[in-house]
Amino acid sequence: xxxxxxxxxxxxxxxxxxxxxxxxxxxxxxxxxxxxxxxxxxxxxxxxxxxxxxxxxxxxxxxxxxxxxxxxxxxxxxxxxxxxxxxxxxxxxxxxxxxxxxxxxxxxxxxxxxx
Amino acid sequence: xxxxxxxxxxxxxxxxxxxxxxxxxxxxxxxxxxxxxxxxxxxxxxxxxxxxxxxxxxxxxxxxxxxxxxxxxxxxxxxxxxxxxxxxxxxxxxxxxxxxxxxxxxxxxxxxx
Numbered sequence: 329x330x331x332x333x334x335x336x337x338x339x340x341x342x343x344x345x346x347x348x349x350x351x352x353x354x355x356x357x358x359x360x361x362x363x364x365x366x367x368x369x370x371x372x373x374x375x376x377x378x379x380x381x382x383x384x385x386x387x388x389x390x391x392x393x394x395x396x397x398x399x400x401x402x403x404x405x406x407x408x409x410x411x412x413x414x415x416x417x418x419x420x421x422x423x424x425x426x427x428x429x430x431x432x433x434x435x436x437x438x439x440x441x442x443x
Numbered sequence: 444x445x446x447x448x449x450x451x452x453x454x455x456x457x458x459x460x461x462x463x464x465x466x467x468x469x470x471x472x473x474x475x476x477x478x479x480x481x482x483x484x485x486x487x488x489x490x491x492x493x494x495x496x497x498x499x500x501x502x503x504x505x506x507x508x509x510x511x512x513x514x515x516x517x518x519x520x521x522x523x524x525x526x527x528x529x530x531x532x533x534x535x536x537x538x539x540x541x542x543x544x545x546x547x548x549x550x551x552x553x554x555x556x
Contacts, residue, residue: 361543370447370534370546371488384542416486427538429495431478434488 330355332421332435340441341409349404349438353421360402361432362394365416377402378425409442416440445470445537449547456525457555463510464520464550466535476538477518479507482549483531494518525554
């Protein structure tokens, strides 16, 4: 079975631009969460979607938005990019709304560089 | 709110030796869980081990074990018989209220010959 897949793996954007990151969860998983990992830090929670509804939001500005599609894949959008948005964006999937004792299954992430 | 603290930015260990990675937590939630993840240079977070706040025994998974001390609010990861492939970043994370994980800042482990 395929794991959590994220695309693209790397991209470079200019300040002020907009970016869309994509995530396909493990087949059968209905929950997708997004995390931002700035270099040298641990991942920070951005959003969780479950059954296409937003179920949690971290402390991020409104420039960050997300959605989940009927097939449970998800997109993370970031508008008006800032240099500080440069990070590894991780997607995590789960079959549950909550976190099981096995945690989430993470993808390999999208490395976003803003110049 | 939950806070996870990892005070070791980097650790070195010789192959086949054991190593302990420190993690302390601070939470007001009586029902919490603690996870350890491994992050190789590829970026993927790999689940290693879990300890629930009500678990009576320390968790073990193969060469990984958790030294869980509630009174000290610590959940240290012990890796026995280190291998070169264990070289990676290691993150402690907490599950508190809601459905998010709160991560520490990580420890970079390097296994040497």
